[in-house]
Amino acid sequence: MQPGLAERLIAPATMARLTELAVLDPALVVDDFTAPEAAAALRETEVIISSWGCPPLDAPVLAAAPALRAVVHAAGSVKHHVTEACWRRGLQVTSAAWANALPVAEYTVAAVFFANKQVLQLSSAYRRDREDFSPHADFGAIGNYRRTVGIVGASRIGRRVLELLRPYDLELLVHDPYLGPLQAAELGARAVDLDTLCATADVVSVHAPELPGTRHLISRERLAAMRDGATLVNTARGSLVDQDALTAELVAGRLNAVLDVTVPERLPADSPLYDLPNVLLTPHVAGSLGGELHRMAAAAADELARYAAGLPFAHPVLSSDIHLTA
Missing domain, CATH: 3.40.50.720 (NAD(P)-binding Rossmann-like Domain)
Structure with missing residues (x-):
């Protein structure tokens, strides 16, 4: 080692x-x-x-x-x-x-709840406005109740994420080409195709393996189909997401992201992802640390x-x- x-x-x-x-x-x-x-x-x-x-x-x-x-x-x-x-x-x-899958799943669950609560935006607004900050006036539509969470890949980690999220008041979607409707139901989720998942979920979390066929699985088209204000969570591998297309969406402010992995894994110092207020960027630490x-x-x-x-x-x-x- x-x-x-x-x-x-x-x-x-x-x-x-x-x-x-x-x-x-x-x-x-x-x-x-x-x-x-x-x-x-x-x-x-x-x-x-x-x-x-x-x-x-x-x-x-x-x-x-x-x-x-x-x-x-x-x-x-x-x-x-x-x-x-x-x-x-x-x-x-x-x-x-x-x-090693356990802390990745825990990181993901925390990311899901923080994303739906808009913790990054709340914290930024509170720091900026201080005594004038009004969460009820400015963030009245946030929260986790009845939100839709889409899990891409019923991997070891993806299954653990579903297990941890199952007790909460969420609608859980899952996409995996090897997972049928009955198996998805056993995990507490509804099996859907990937396009439907991306277009429907408030949070899309990626847990597929890195294979030649999964490069840019979350493509420009699927990112464009995501809801305004939706969040992409990636703790798998950076190559699974079209990072240029994602960066454009994030710079525009239409989407949010929690990214533990990127391409390259250590981003260049001038990457806009470091400074965007709608991005939580961590250096591949979701796994065991x-x-x-x-x-x-x-x-x-x-x-x-x-x-x-x-x-x-x-x-x-x-x-x-x-x-x-x-």
Whole structure:
């Protein structure tokens, strides 16, 4: 994993548990499998505990690790380091993507409620007008009661968002090409096509995977079809949205946005998105951060315990569904 990550990722109690479950050197954290200390360890390694920054486990690495049987990933997607050679080898793979999905869903739910309450606009107006500010006169139409929220993608995160929103007085819409009406109803939502969702929802929240076919899924036309004053929330990947078209809508003030991801991920300093009053911009922090990282390491320890007991992983990753772990 990345240098310096282990100290932030693995709480002392979890590290103690890992060393009880396996022969493990807490000081051996590598980001280069060709380094001498890594090469020596690989010869005996049965399980790799990985996280962000793990180099690819390609054929030469696997050849240097004859005893390797499993990869326990204490992060989200494994597609950056689990290669086709791993599947051919028959390695068992597990990921803490489910754990990383939880804070993303929580961020999204907070964004939905703040968007419908127009918190950004309220705060700006209050700061500007101070004693003359009148929320009842100027923001009489805001609120979350009976608002329509559209979820794009019934992914692990999208399903969790629906689960968290279900108890509230909202109308929930969902679009996913692999989700039927009955499955949507079980999630507390109504299945609709994407054009209908974009044209109907007060808040559109994007949770689809990043694939060639999902680039600009939220297109110029779909952005133009969104209601005046609607909010787009994107915690998935920046490429899913036509950012030039979105920027134009935001500069015009017709739409609002909560953007945790953009293209490029770190916007240039002159991007108008930094200063627009109708945009909440965050630097890809919806996922696990700070103490939330410890949940993923604890999940990895749970999976290692199952492996040590001869049990199947609770959260296996298969080659057929690897794209779903993003």
